[in-house]
Amino acid sequence: MNYTLNQLRIFQKVSQNQSITKASEELHLTQPAVSIQLKNFQDQFPIPLTEVVGRKLYLTQFGKEIAVAVERILNEVYAMNYKTLEYGGKLAGRLKISVVSTGKYVMPYFLSGFMELHPGVELVMDVTNKSSVVEHLENNAVDFALVSVLPNHLKVDTIKLMENHLYLVGSPHVVGSPKKPTLKNLDKAPLIFRENGSATRMAMENFLKKRQIEVSKKIELTSNEAVKQAVLAGLGYSIMPLIGIKNVIKTGDLQVHPMKGLPIKTNWNLTWMASKRFSPVAQAFSEYIIAEKQNIIQTRFKWFEEYPNSID
CATH class of the missing domain: 3.40.190.10 (Periplasmic binding protein-like II)
Known part of the structure; x- marks a missing residue:
């Protein structure tokens, strides 16, 4: 076996999205580049990792098992990087956020300052539909979710952003x-x-x-x-x-x-499961939001005031 970390990351994204197109978009690579690296990774195994049925890509059972192993390997690599930064006295780790589609115009402004303060933090932000965001929240797949309507069937805590x-x-x-x-x-x-x-x-x-x-x-x-x-x-x-x-x-x-x-x-609400145990990164981000949200709203969204606030 002679696979690279780059091939592992590409296979991880392809397996998560079951799509070369979506994987290429998330990795900011061309589709041919992703396809070539996926093929190079596949060539190291005698059993198919993926199959195409009705023009849609699926993982084979063997591919699913490899995907689990790849996820574990990459998590260990990330942990090594985080530990190195932590020993240097820096905040390090992953911050995972799921955002409803219109929230993509809001959330980045509440993240940029935090990411600048903590370069050792890796951001994973998924922009998707409301049902998927709620599912990510319920399955504890993310630290936070950004929604405008709170899910009634879940016990959540929240910070009103704007x-x-x-x-x-x-x-x-x-x-x-x-x-x-x-x-x-x-x-x-x-x-x-x-x-x-x-x-x-x-x-x-x-x-x-x-x-x-x-x-x-x-x-x-x-x-x-x-x-x-x-x-x-x-x-x-x-x-x-x-x-x-x-x-x-x-x-x-x-x-x-x-x-x-x-x-x-x-209201846009930054939401998390009430039973969630925050990582150091998630805890730091929640504290940052509480301290800085009003300043962010005033500097980034003051233009809202140009439009009528109500019609009698």
């Missing part, structure tokens, strides 16, 4: 709908929703239900970015978190439409 404001937005060139949406004509406008289970979807549906607005034309998409692109293309209107559309509003490609009952206000 408010999340959702507005009705549309392109100046919406196709075949009211150019100035109001509560009276919103039922005639095509509306673009996130998928079922999304906190943004729930907030939008509650707004419409409370005002007894029946949707005549509904479009459903599975990511915040997909919704944004559809709205930009003029396919319809949507109620979206302001945090993810700042730049396209500034350029005029999207317009905020003031309306009574908007913005919808929720």
Whole structure:
């Protein structure tokens, strides 16, 4: 056997994602580079590690066992690195965070200062849908989760980070709908929703239900970015978190439409299982957030104040 740490890391990511494409994205490598290293790793074993069924990649039973061993080996390598830093008096270890898709516009600003203070900390941040975030939390796969709606079935502790404001937005060139949406004509406008289970979807549906607005034309998409692109293309209107559309509003490609009952206000919550035993890194991060969150909000998100806080 003559495999390298790089090959082990690549096989680990491929096995976790069951996808060369997703592994390459997380590793910031090209797909051909990942494929070549995966093949080089496979060539050292007489039994297949993966198989493709219906154009989807799966681990074989042997591959699953190798994946467990690879995970153990890499954890030992990381532990060696952390111990070296700890003996030098530095905070070291992994910080694992699972973030709902719209949270990717928030969480990095609460991490950058901490990571600068502690270069020995390795960050693992997974951006995914709400159900996967809650699953990671429940399975103790992460230290923290960032959500706007707390899971009712779990006993969790939380730190409120900042408010999340959702507005009705549309392109100046919406196709075949009211150019100035109001509560009276919103039922005639095509509306673009996130998928079922999304906190943004729930907030939008509650707004419409409370005002007894029946949707005549509904479009459903599975990511915040997909919704944004559809709205930009003029396919319809949507109620979206302001945090993810700042730049396209500034350029005029999207317009905020003031309306009574908007913005919808929720909170971004840094959440963890109440029974969680913090590592030194997780403990340090929670203390950092408590001490610095107001300063981060004032310096990074003051632009929120440019938009109406309520419509009477």
